[in-house]
Amino acid sequence: MIKQGTQSWNPGTYDTQLGFVSKLGKGILDWLDPQPGEHILDLGCGTGDLAVEIAGTGSKVTGMDQSEAMIVSARSKYPDITFIVGDGEQFSFEAPFDAIFSNAALHWMKNARGVIESVRDSLKSGGRFVAEFGGKGNVDGFVRAFYEVMPRYGIEPAERNPWYFPSIGEYTSLLEQYGFEVRIAEHFDRPTPLPEGDTGVMHWLDGFGDAFFKGLEDAARQSAKQEVYEAAKQKLPTASGVYLADYRRIRISAVKL
Template identity: 50%
Template sequence: MEKPVNQGWNAGLYDSKIGYVSRLGKGVVELLNPQPNERIIDLGCGTGDLTHVIAQLGASCIGIDESADMVGKARHKYPSISFEVMDGHEFRLDKPVDAVFSNAALHWMKQPERVIESVRLALHEGGRFVAEFGGKRNVGRIYEAIAKVLGDYGIDAEERNPWYFPSVSEYSGLLEAQGFEVRWMELYDRPTELDDGEGGLEHWLDAFAGMFFAGLAEEPKREAYARCSKLLERELYNGQHWIADYRRLRFSAVLGAGRMI
């Protein structure tokens, strides 16, 4: 099997063309309901916008991300907040925290049991795990177009697929297996308008699907993007904006709630 290609992150592109990720994540912050003086981890913090929002509400929030480029940008934007380069599969903390928060990051972590273990070890008893990420059949239409186009280049898209998009039953079962009580979980359709009008899909492919097109020179890569756009135009382009076929899994869980002592 071909070795999966890691996604490279461009923090500048992320901030300038993919700003809707943080904008739409503010509802997850509301579900978290951070309280003054709570200690909170923002897992997969990107360039730190939601870490900053949480800190503004009075919590002590630390952002962690596997991408050094993202963390560097976050430190530059928000120098008063701590940001660290850490892998969500294996991060460890010196002291337990009150909550772990995550927005649009867990679907990049393909070993969810290890991620949940890291979160469990980071929390004290009764601590909260609140997150949103891609759920079952997220960007299904876009993925189908990518797979069809890449097939003509002799590339198996599934062998390069970096995403983990679980169902409600699958992910709630993983949480419960490690001692979490799922208080609320929902899988819902969230058609998402991409920034930058006609160029929105190309920016999305650059930001989130680069690993699929690895090895293609710039000209054939742009040709492949154009072919993807052609396949998706009727369904996902409204004449002014691209509308990505997002489906999100949002949940709130508590560690050890209801255990008998």
């Protein structure tokens, strides 16, 4: 999903404790509307759960992810689908795709221009680019907790922040600059329950916050994580006793001209 050395991925943890990411991404598949025989790239495919959904429509799917661990897991789970390790910010294929799909991955790719240029060059003329990812203000409660706590541990959060959360205007303008026509674009709130009470907040930090803690000794790492955990709980909304990740998502559907 992102470059090695900034965020570490544990496929088992991702599937068992953070499986809501793929489940909530199923809605964007309606926008993709995959057709039998189409060749579709799942960009930032993770452990392959949405790639197999697409393949179930009769499309030929290739899944690509930066994380070798995620790809190993995807190949084990779904051996009939092609999965490859690749850099989402710079890639190319010999044969162009009918469509490129991405869920919950583009916000890990800070070189947005590189992503969009690679997508354009890997699509057929008239090909579709359909994606959902974090938009401006996404997980703001967690972000503010990191920025509050980490300077106390000698870490500048802005230098460690692995995310790209653009506004809808910023991203659609980039698409137009690179030869896309944007057909649909939405920026919306999607408060997402974190299961298992307080434990769900820590699971989120374990799964997605690794970049902020890298380089700390074990004791300092655990102390910093506990402080971020406590700070985040003060900032996150709740409903029926459950903490909510304050997700704000962008969905786009664009066509290569």
